[in-house]
Structure formats: structure tokens, C-alpha cells
Amino acid sequence: MARSILALALLATAAAFVPAAPRAQGAVKLNAKSTSMPFLECPPKLDGSMAGDVGFDPLGLSNIDDVGIDLYWMREAELKHGRVAMMAAAGVFWVEILGSFPGMPEGMGKCQTDMFWTLLAEKPQVVASALPPIAIAEVISGFAVTKGRETGLREPGDFKFNPMQFEVTEEMKMKEVANGRLAMWAVAGMLLQGSTTHASALTNLMAANV
Numbered sequence: 099m100a101r102s103i104l105a106l107a108l109l110a111t112a113a114a115f116v117p118a119a120p121r122a123q124g125a126v127k128l129n130a131k132s133t134s135m136p137f138l139e140c141p142p143k144l145d146g147s148m149a150g151d152v153g154f155d156p157l158g159l160s161n162i163d164d165v166g167i168d169l170y171w172m173r174e175a176e177l178k179h180g181r182v183a184m185m186a187a188a189g190v191f192w193v194e195i196l197g198s199f200p201g202m203p204e205g206m207g208k209c210q211t212d213m214f215w216t217l218l219a220e221k222p223q224v225v226a227s228a229l230p231p232i233a234i235a236e237v238i239s240g241f242a243v244t245k246g247r248e249t250g251l252r253e254p255g256d257f258k259f260n261p262m263q264f265e266v267t268e269e270m271k272m273k274e275v276a277n278g279r280l281a282m283w284a285v286a287g288m289l290l291q292g293s294t295t296h297a298s299a300l301t302n303l304m305a306a307n308v
Contacts, residue, residue, distance in 0.1 A: 180278015
């Protein structure tokens with residue numbers, strides 16, 4: 099029964115990952131229906147011009163425009179958290195499969211949620227050393243968002259960081275958004291299961307398929 103409910107919940111949210119056909123800015127008609135949730139009207143600001151936008155906003159968050167929070171800020175935050183989540187998910191599996199970096203508590207095959215508390219207890223300076231880079235990144239991001247919003251010349255999440263020189267197409271943008279959203283769900287699941295079962299993510303994953 100629980101698995102059936104979980105499957106239905108996943109199916110209900112899966113539409114949010116489906117690419118929408120590109121539309122021109124302001125192309126949403128009055129009373130147009132959401133692509134992902136056809137029984138609801140499409141939010142006026144979600145016109146399909148952003149990668150991954152299929153009109154999924156049941157809480158109406160896209161209409162917020164106050165104290166520096168607007169759709170531009172929200173897209174910046176979504177991309178940032180999606181990128182962090184993708185690296186976090188990869189990092190969890192890296193340590194579980196290949197082991198920790200030299201000098202760190204050994205985490206191979208262990209619950210990474212528990213390993214964080216072990217690291218904090220044994221090497222608090224390592225955890226503390228991560229705070230300044232995070233603060234610097236947030237300051238840079240804040241300046242970029244403010245400038246981009248004022249000039250309109252910068253897309254949310256664009257820091258001109260492309261060392262591999264990938265061609266930035268609409269398809270690539272869609273893939274980043276979709277994988278970022280999936281990674282955020284995945285990492286949330288890893289944290290929840292790790293906190294409750296105290297088993298590794300791989301162990302929990304294999305147990306779910308039994």
C-alpha cells in the first residue's frame with residue numbers, strides 16, 4: 099500500500115520534469131491551463147520561456163514580488179540548489195563506493211548522514227573551513243542577481259563558467275533544470291533515510307528494490 103501511494107505521488111509530480119514547447123515571452127493567454135496540471139490555470143508569469151517551465155506552481159510562488167524576491171531570484175535559487183544537490187548526490191556515492199579522502203574519517207559503505215556528525219566531532223575545523231567559501235559564493239551570487247535583474251542582460255544562474263566549452267542550447271538548459279530538480283529530491287531522500295535507518299544510500303536503494 100505504501101509503495102502504491104509513493105508511486106502515485108511520484109507520477110503526480112513527474113509532469114513538472116516534462117519539457118514544455120518553447121513559447122515567446124508573454125504568450126500565455128488569459129485562463130490558459132497549466133501544462134503539468136491541466137485542471138489549474140497557468141500562472142501568468144510562467145509563460146514557458148524558461149527552461150523547465152511547464153506551469154507548475156500550485157502555491158502561486160511565481161507571483162511573489164516583494165523584499166527582493168521575484169521570479170528571477172527564485173530561478174537563480176533553483177539552479178543554485180540543483181547544482182549543489184547534483185554534486186552532493188555524486189559525493190555521497192563517491193564516498194560510499196570509493197571511500198573518503200586521505201585524512202578524513204573512513205566512510206566507505208557507511209551512512210553519510212552519520213558520517214557528517216562523525217566528521218564534525220573529529221575534525222570540526224574541516225566543517226568550519228567550508229563556511230567562508232560558502233559565504234563568498236553567496237555574496238558573489240547576490241551581486242550577480244542584483245546586477246542581472248537591473249540590466250536584464252544576465253540569465254539567472256549564468257556565471258560564464260564553462261571550462262569544457264559545452265554548447266549552451268535550450269536542450270542543455272532543460273537537462274540541467276530537470277536533473278537538478280531530481281537531485282534535490284534524491285538528496286532529501288538520502289538525508290531522510292540516512293537519519294532514520296542509519297544505513298548507506300546504496301543499502302537503502304537496494305532494499306527498496308527487494
